[in-house]
Amino acid sequence: MIQVQHLSKQFRTAAAKEGAFKGVRMLFSRDVRIKHAVADINFNIEPGEFVGYIGPNGAGKSTTIKMLSGILHPTSGRVTIDGLSPHHDRRRVARKLGVLFGQRTQLWWDLPVRDSFDILAAMYGIDAGMMKRRLSQLSELLELEPFMDTPARKLSLGQRMRSDLAAALLHDPAILFLDEPTIGLDVTAKRSIRHFLKSINQHLGKTVLLTTHDMDDIEQLCGRVIVINDGKLGFDGSIDDLRRRIGLPTLIRITYKLPIADSAKHAITRSEFNGLQLSCGEDERVLTAACNREQLSAMDALRMLEQYGEIEDVHMEEPDFEEIVHRIY
Amino acid sequence: MKEQLRMYKLLAAASLRSRMQYKFNFWFSTIMAAVINVVEFAMLAVILAKFGHIKGWSLEEAGYLYAVLTLSKAIYRTLASDVHHLEHYLVSGDLDNLLLRPIPILLGLMSQNVSFRIGEVLQGMTVLILCMRELFQHGQITWTAIPYTVVIVLSGALLLFAIGLLTASLGFWLTRIEELQTITEDAARTAVQYPVSIYPKWMQGMLLTAIPVAFANYVPSLYLLRGEGGIGLLIASPVVAACLFAAGLLLWRRGLMRYQSTGT
């Protein structure tokens, strides 16, 4: 469905000058800095996949999306969307795509939402009957009815995002590119957007590529994650793979009945002890151990920790997905 | 082409509806544009009423030049208002939204923020009719002047559009073009509101070649109103407009390509 081969994008920026007449000197300057926004990326996305595309700010996520949707032309490499190049066939590819930029609305600011939909219908050449069916369907799923006649500028962020989603789906594209669709939304609004995205993927079979900074989005929606960092692909696989690959430790916090024995303190200074990483907190009786469950089971770890004294309480923390992502970045 | 016209009509209508949401602003800008225009013309009229003529151009003749240009400008800015505001699209990134749509970018841009320049059209028509009536009575023009005038107005609109398009396209390289537009669009157009012969030779040359806006009214009027030159001057006007417009489209395409490869 989506094929990306050796995709690269370089931006050239004139190096800033210092001192007097810097503006004028910059005009004639030949010093250019080349920034590799995206460097030699490869991936394929099959129909019906729900892919999370993640990475820190400035990693090249938006640049990739812009190249996939035909807004930017790649410096080198190839993109094909359903067999077509968005570079050479922008207008035909545009019909197959629904794109949403969470940071920016694509609705007509001053127009009632309904009118925005009318304009889009005109642009995509959707006939009146079809349009009516689609709209009633989308309106039901996204609960648009209460604000269909409100100008976009007066919508709440959640309402705006739902309307934008409907706008992206109006021409029934097979592929959706969603750039931070939950940004700035409250918990309920996020939940309803996620629910909607899940259902159009599962029931309507839409292929979705989603960028987000919200790891709950990824965990709950995406079967596959692609990580980009500094323009390069860091990881491409399932979330479980990602967890395993990073091998983030489980944290075990032990509270002993008595203050910790000296032998334990000795172990702490060595910091690595039989696959356990130990550290002490403020409390004399508390010890925190980090262990990689792939290498050491929790029971073994506890057994080892028991030798420092009688355990009163145990608290275990599984690795947080947010943490995982921080690790990759 | 037919498809594009239909799409333009649909999009323009929608954009006009959105403008009408602010009824006060709509009528206000319409009326103010007309008032400013009236005052501008009134200043010329006051001068000519007192001094009779300017370099041999009577009030009616100068008024004709002025009115024809006003109408051309009104048509250009009605059909392509946001081409003039490309800088805003480049800075805000709104151009990306248009690039996501299955329509030609220029068409998309033209159909945004459409405003009927009713004020200017009314004022232009009034001055034009008054001046042409006088010219009739003096026997300076005949009935054929009416279709000729239509041609002049339309090719003038195309010419102004072409100049606007060329300037806007430069925005893909320069980003900041407002000042440049003040020169190529506003200053140049203001210059040919008056008979070009009042300017020194170098400036006349500029208005005929570098920014050939004189072809929008002055050149064809030389033939139509004063029988100078020959019908060639009249034909020159649509020809120059078409050539310049073709150049504008070419530069536009190059610029858009640059935008897509640099992401300005």
Add this chain to the structure above:
Amino acid sequence: MLFLTLARKTYRRNLQYRGAHMVHNLASAIFGFIYVSIWVGIGQSQSLGTYGLNGMISYVAFNQVSLWVVSFLTNGLGIEQSVRTGQIATDLMRPVHFFYQLMCREWGQIAYQLLYKSIPIYALYLLVLPLHVPSSMITFLWTAVALALAAYISICINYLIGAAALWTTESRWLYWVNYAFSMLLSGFLIPVEWLPGWLRVLSHASFYPFLHYIPSKLYLGLEDASSLLGSAGWCALLTGLCLFVTSRMRRKVEVHGG
């Protein structure tokens, strides 16, 4: 000193854009050149009264130069935006008089435009036009005083236009009405005595001639310093009006609770 601080702030803010402003100056100079050409065109076959051809060229060119000091001020002194954003309530409650604050800011704007717009255009015209240059320093002095008073009148007018936003929310139309009137009545393109009868009467009854007509005639040495009394009179009258309006604004904002 507050006056200098506020004025310097606006001045500095403008400095960042001076490159773009220089290109804009070229456009502005061309506009002036167009107006000059109109009079050259007329003057070739007709006599231009007491001005003479060179006098008219200088008259129109000088008006174009002074446009940036006396006409192109901040639209309504920015009061309309501050009403829309609600900033006005804070500004009105400051311990410094609202009119004084805005006036100081605007003087910074005017100082900038004088240095980076009027003077470059004037220099350009000195090079390319047969511009009249007064021979005595005292003429320069009176012209400067006339321009300063004109700028002050313009500040007051823009203040009143901006203040109207508090009652009408939209005050932009007033700005344009003022602009249209000023083009016609200030003698910007046509000396007031050449206006048709009723326009002449209207012009003389207003402050508009003191914006362009009087300063330019002083510059040309066709008017003596006593006409500055008229400028000063209008300044006093408009100041009173601005102060009165400010007290009304305060009450209006207090009633609305900001």
